[in-house]
Amino acid sequence: MGLFHSVAAFVSKKELFYKVAFASFGIGFFLHSSFLVYRGLEISHLPLTDLKEALAFFAWAVSLCFFISYIRYRIIPLGLFLLPLVVVLMLGTIFIKSSPVSGNLGSSWIYLHTICLFLAYAMFFVTSIAGVLYLFQEHELKAKKPKMFYYWLPSLVLLDDLFYKFLISGFSFMTLGILAGIIWAEQDWVQGWQGDPKVIATMVTWGIYLLLIYLRLIAGWRGKRVAIISMAGFLSVLFTFLGAHYLGGLHTF
Amino acid sequence: MDLVLVGLSHKTAPVEIRERVAFPEEHLQVALRRLQTEAELSEGMIVSTCNRVEILAHGQNIRSKIVQSIKAFLYSYHALRPPFLEDYLYSHLHQDAISHFFRVASSLDSMVIGEPQILSQVKQSYTSACRAGSVGKHLNNLIPRAFFVAKKVRTETRIGQSAVSIGSVSIELARKILGDLNNKSIILIGAGKISSLAAKNLADEGIQEFYVTNRNPERSKKIAVEFSGQVVPFEDLQTYLLHVDIAVVSTSSNFFILKKTDIEKIIKKRKYKPLFIIDISVPRNVDPSINELESVFVYDIDDLQSVITANLQQRHQEAKIAEEIVIEEVSNYRKQMSTKSAGALASNLRSRIEEICLEDLRARRSQLTDTEYAQTEKLLKKAAHKIAHPLVVHLKNPDENPTRRLRTMDMFKKIFKLDKEL
Numbered sequence: 226m227g228l229f230h231s232v233a234a235f236v237s238k239k240e241l242f243y244k245v246a247f248a249s250f251g252i253g254f255f256l257h258s259s260f261l262v263y264r265g266l267e268i269s270h271l272p273l274t275d276l277k278e279a280l281a282f283f284a285w286a287v288s289l290c291f292f293i294s295y296i297r298y299r300i301i302p303l304g305l306f307l308l309p310l311v312v313v314l315m316l317g318t319i320f321i322k323s324s325p326v327s328g329n330l331g332s333s334w335i336y337l338h339t340i341c342l343f344l345a346y347a348m349f350f351v352t353s354i355a356g357v358l359y360l361f362q363e364h365e366l367k368a369k370k371p372k373m374f375y376y377w378l379p380s381l382v383l384l385d386d387l388f389y390k391f392l393i394s395g396f397s398f399m400t401l402g403i404l405a406g407i408i409w410a411e412q413d414w415v416q417g418w419q420g421d422p423k424v425i426a427t428m429v430t431w432g433i434y435l436l437l438i439y440l441r442l443i444a445g446w447r448g449k450r451v452a453i454i455s456m457a458g459f460l461s462v463l464f465t466f467l468g469a470h471y472l473g474g475l476h477t478f
Numbered sequence: 479m480d481l482v483l484v485g486l487s488h489k490t491a492p493v494e495i496r497e498r499v500a501f502p503e504e505h506l507q508v509a510l511r512r513l514q515t516e517a518e519l520s521e522g523m524i525v526s527t528c529n530r531v532e533i534l535a536h537g538q539n540i541r542s543k544i545v546q547s548i549k550a551f552l553y554s555y556h557a558l559r560p561p562f563l564e565d566y567l568y569s570h571l572h573q574d575a576i577s578h579f580f581r582v583a584s585s586l587d588s589m590v591i592g593e594p595q596i597l598s599q600v601k602q603s604y605t606s607a608c609r610a611g612s613v614g615k616h617l618n619n620l621i622p623r624a625f626f627v628a629k630k631v632r633t634e635t636r637i638g639q640s641a642v643s644i645g646s647v648s649i650e651l652a653r654k655i656l657g658d659l660n661n662k663s664i665i666l667i668g669a670g671k672i673s674s675l676a677a678k679n680l681a682d683e684g685i686q687e688f689y690v691t692n693r694n695p696e697r698s699k700k701i702a703v704e705f706s707g708q709v710v711p712f713e714d715l716q717t718y719l720l721h722v723d724i725a726v727v728s729t730s731s732n733f734f735i736l737k738k739t740d741i742e743k744i745i746k747k748r749k750y751k752p753l754f755i756i757d758i759s760v761p762r763n764v765d766p767s768i769n770e771l772e773s774v775f776v777y778d779i780d781d782l783q784s785v786i787t788a789n790l791q792q793r794h795q796e797a798k799i800a801e802e803i804v805i806e807e808v809s810n811y812r813k814q815m816s817t818k819s820a821g822a823l824a825s826n827l828r829s830r831i832e833e834i835c836l837e838d839l840r841a842r843r844s845q846l847t848d849t850e851y852a853q854t855e856k857l858l859k860k861a862a863h864k865i866a867h868p869l870v871v872h873l874k875n876p877d878e879n880p881t882r883r884l885r886t887m888d889m890f891k892k893i894f895k896l897d898k899e900l
Contacts, residue, residue, distance in 0.1 A: 366655060367769060369781045371788045376640065380657035381752055445749025448772055 284314035286347035334409035341402030348395030353459040355388035356452030426465040433458045483575035484548045485532030491566035501526040510610035517547035521614040523607040536616040583624040584631040592637035627807045637796040640789035645679035663687030668729030669697040728758040735763040816880040824870040832862040
């Protein structure tokens with residue numbers, strides 16, 4: 226099912242006829258969503274308890290973000306950047322083996338924690354892509370020799386709006402996710418979770434985004450500088466998400 | 479009988495020739511009627527714009543004769559003497575005429591490729607021809623089809639999307655920087671003719687706040703009234719630059735009015751809210767290095783021109799896709815038409831064969847009783863249908879290419895003497 230989704234996504238980015246592509250993406254997204262629900266009913270809790278499921282959920286969250294941003298902003302090239310990640314993540318689910326996380330899985334805090342964080346990560350991904358697209362369009366406009374991106378991409382203001390909205394919502398979800406995680410850890414998890422590498426990495430990531438919001442909101446930074454910080458932020462997200470898995474620690478994903 | 483297109487355009491004739499053969503709209507009806515009678519055409523339409531004069535016609539004569547008679551009409555109507563136009567006129571026959579006409583309507587043959595006016599001009603010409611009663615079933619099939627192709631080209635390619643004039647390119651750039659231009663504000667620095675023209679273009683896009691400033695307040699007032707804007711003192715320019723989105727500069731000053739150090743401070747205070755500066759003055763009034771500042775975009779007249787050049791190149795790229803659409807549509811159209819006329823010929827062929835079979839029987843009508851006659855007629859009709867059937871099947875073969883089918887049709891027409899028009 227996931228594979229079908231990734232194939233659809235792959236078609237979307239290659240296909241010239243955007244309507245067809247978007248329809249195929251829509252079908253893929255719908256199938257993926259229904260698969261998540263089906264799997265959830267089958268195991269009678271959210272399918273979000275090992276790395277494999279986490280990757281699939283992350284891919285779904287990125288797709289959701291693409292769906293929302295496409296409906297809202299109609300930026301076609303966004304798919305070109307967002308959907309390959311979906312493909313990579315879905316391929317990841319095929320090759321990665323993992324065991325479920327230990328601890329009390331009956332608590333709903335853990336699900337709130339993971340859902341919020343993955344949505345936040347997906348939004349941060351959109352943010353960094355929006356930053357990159359802003360850079361491309363800014364470069365075209367400064368160079369005064371319009372090439373492909375000038376024609377493809379929407380206005381700077383719109384890209385900035387996309388950047389900002391996803392940054393703020395991503396940050397809100399992340400904060401919510403962290404709080405839920407703390408509550409769950411205090412109630413049901415092992416002692417000394419505060420020293421877990423992933424917990425530390427998450428706090429660093431959170432700090433980076435806090436800084437980014439400050440710079441954007443108070444100093445009005447745009448363009449190159451915020452794009453670079455947002456990319457750094459997303460690298461930190463990737464490190465938090467995947468790096469901590471290999472570093473060991475209490476989080477299995 | 480055939481379809482023919484004779485004409486001249488900006489590609490073959492200079493303006494002093496084009497203006498000699500143009501048909502003013504008020505004379506078009508008369509011209510169309512004269513064309514039809516003088517050139518002995520069954521149908522005709524005249525497209526006359528500042529860049530082209532073309533006559534699309536359908537006639538019963540052979541092609542070369544139709545072409546000759548149209549040329550003769552052009553000479554006599556415009557009181558010119560041959561061979562005055564010979565070097566400038568081109569003529570296209572049958573499928574080339576269809577293809578040329580589709581290209582013209584799709585704006586692929588225009589001076590500025592993709593410009594939208596030509597389609598409405600062709601539509602107008604068609605309306606005139608309909609009114610004059612000079613179009614019949616052939617052109618009534620072909621011309622609306624060209625409109626369909628033009629629309630298809632416009633929706634399936636980006637041929638008409640990029641801006642190719644100073645005014646429209648300013649708007650395109652403003653949109654690329656600022657997004658929707660509603661609720662945006664603009665300041666006009668200098669109140670020259672060009673800047674008011676640029677202002678008019680931008681005002682048409684729904685810009686809300688309009689400020690005008692000039693060293694000579696009298697002239698700013700005039701423009702301000704025109705666009706219901708507000709005159710602001712030249713000394714306050716820096717303050718207004720703190721919140722406007724677009725600045726159009728066009729003064730006769732010989733030095734930079736906007737300096738880098740000033741704009742650097744301003745943009746910081748604006749919290750890097752994008753500022754688009756269009757400098758149409760020569761010599762330039764805006765320091766070009768301001769473009770290096772973050773969130774400020776400075777375009778002088780040459781920069782606008784270079785965007786136009788790039789946009790034109792993009793249109794030429796899109797034109798390649800459009801040409802393919804036209805080729806496909808010409809072949810579709812020909813297929814459809816040949817199927818249609820093959821169908822008509824087939825039914826004529828059937829009745830002709832029936833006629834041949836019944837000829838002798840009719841001659842002997844008096845020698846036979848009614849029942850004998852009826853029975854024989856029935857048998858002969860059946861035989862006629864049996865003979866006609868394989869011929870009709872061959873004629874209507876949907877896989878046949880239009881040229882070969884036309885040849886077969888001609889052959890059948892000759893053999894069975896089916897020369898009346900189909």
